[in-house]
Amino acid sequence: MARKRKQYYRNSVANPIYQTATYYFENTEQVINYHLGKSKVGRYARYDNPSWLEVEEKLAILDKCEEALVFPSGMSAIAATLFTFLSVGENFLFTGKGYRNIRNFSFDILGRFGIEVITLPLANSENFYERFTSLYKSNTKVIFVESPSNPHLFLVDLQKIKERIDETTILIVDSTFSTPINFQPKLFGADLVIHSCGKYIGGHADIMAGSVAGSTQLISKIRKTRNVIGNIIDPHAAFLLNRSLSTLEIRMNHLNEKGLLLAKFLESHPKVNRVFYTGLDSHSQNDLAKKYLSGHGGVVTFEIKGRKEDVSNFIDNIKLPYINGSDSFL
Numbered sequence: 436m437a438r439k440r441k442q443y444y445r446n447s448v449a450n451p452i453y454q455t456a457t458y459y460f461e462n463t464e465q466v467i468n469y470h471l472g473k474s475k476v477g478r479y480a481r482y483d484n485p486s487w488l489e490v491e492e493k494l495a496i497l498d499k500c501e502e503a504l505v506f507p508s509g510m511s512a513i514a515a516t517l518f519t520f521l522s523v524g525e526n527f528l529f530t531g532k533g534y535r536n537i538r539n540f541s542f543d544i545l546g547r548f549g550i551e552v553i554t555l556p557l558a559n560s561e562n563f564y565e566r567f568t569s570l571y572k573s574n575t576k577v578i579f580v581e582s583p584s585n586p587h588l589f590l591v592d593l594q595k596i597k598e599r600i601d602e603t604t605i606l607i608v609d610s611t612f613s614t615p616i617n618f619q620p621k622l623f624g625a626d627l628v629i630h631s632c633g634k635y636i637g638g639h640a641d642i643m644a645g646s647v648a649g650s651t652q653l654i655s656k657i658r659k660t661r662n663v664i665g666n667i668i669d670p671h672a673a674f675l676l677n678r679s680l681s682t683l684e685i686r687m688n689h690l691n692e693k694g695l696l697l698a699k700f701l702e703s704h705p706k707v708n709r710v711f712y713t714g715l716d717s718h719s720q721n722d723l724a725k726k727y728l729s730g731h732g733g734v735v736t737f738e739i740k741g742r743k744e745d746v747s748n749f750i751d752n753i754k755l756p757y758i759n760g761s762d763s764f765l
């Protein structure tokens with residue numbers, strides 16, 4: 436019986452959604468060649484899917500890295516990466532004042548596996564680099580930096596950290612809040628670059644996705660973790676992420692322009708206490724913003740003058756943005 440499958444059109448402009456759980460080999464020779472690494476065909480959809488491969492190639496190019504991997508969420512990319520490189524008894528440093536679930540993951544989960552989890556002071560605090568040097572130890576395996584941070588857009592001087600650590604420490608940068616359009620962590624010493632791709636990169640509030648990019652050597656280790664754990668993105672979400680990449684630059688340029696206008700407007704408003712936006716001269720790390728960022732995005736964080744009721748009143752009356760509040764409202 437001929438097992439060869441008919442190949443239909445192969446010239447579609449959009450990369451198709453490969454809604455498949457597995458693949459077939461043409462013959463035993465192909466099985467052998469696959470396992471010897473001589474041929475690259477699909478085997479099982481926990482290991483690969485052509486719907487991801489195109490996105491991964493593009494993300495690697497955008498992040499100026501050799502290779503990239505996609506995940507079903509940003510947290511999933513972070514978890515797989517940290518599980519790949521951290522072992523019991525090792526020290527893990529991270530920017531504590533950032534995305535809350537990274538903090539939860541670090542303390543509540545990594546902590547249970549015997550990893551020493553330590554938060555870095557804010558980069559604009561006094562004697563940051565002296566304090567960094569005292570926290571950095573011979574068993575510091577990974578440093579995780581969120582820059583710009585969610586939601587205050589705090590920055591870290593990556594180059595200065597890179598100068599103070601040795602080759603065995605992996606420097607990871609989560610630059611979700613800048614995207615590759617505004618910031619290129621790899622050029623400043625990052626070993627791995629992580630994004631929550633459901634935010635700016637996805638851009639349409641319709642998918643969850645995450646990515647990590649780096650050298651072939653590091654990425655192949657993370658791929659092994661993903662192959663085993665199976666935290667893989669759905670082919671349809673990968674398709675939508677691929678679509679989103681086509682407009683990333685245009686969207687970011689627009690957000691950079693409008694974000695700055697909004698930040699300036701808010702800063703000049705008598706009822707606004709202060710604004711956190713890296714594009715403003717008043718940003719406490721304006722020097723770092725100039726060094727690292729080519730644009731500042733569409734997230735503008737600000738404090739309203741007044742009491743809690745005034746803040747609720749303001750939020751309940753805004754027309755455009757949807758409300759999405761954390762428990763800090765309580």
Ligand SMILES: *Cc1c(COP(=O)(O)O)cnc(C)c1O
Pocket residue numbers: 508509510511534581584585609611612630631632633634643644645
């Ligand atoms: C949202 C976010 C994450 C987590 O990503 P998910 O896709 O929501 O899992 C990680 N880092 C930063 C900076 C984020 O804003």
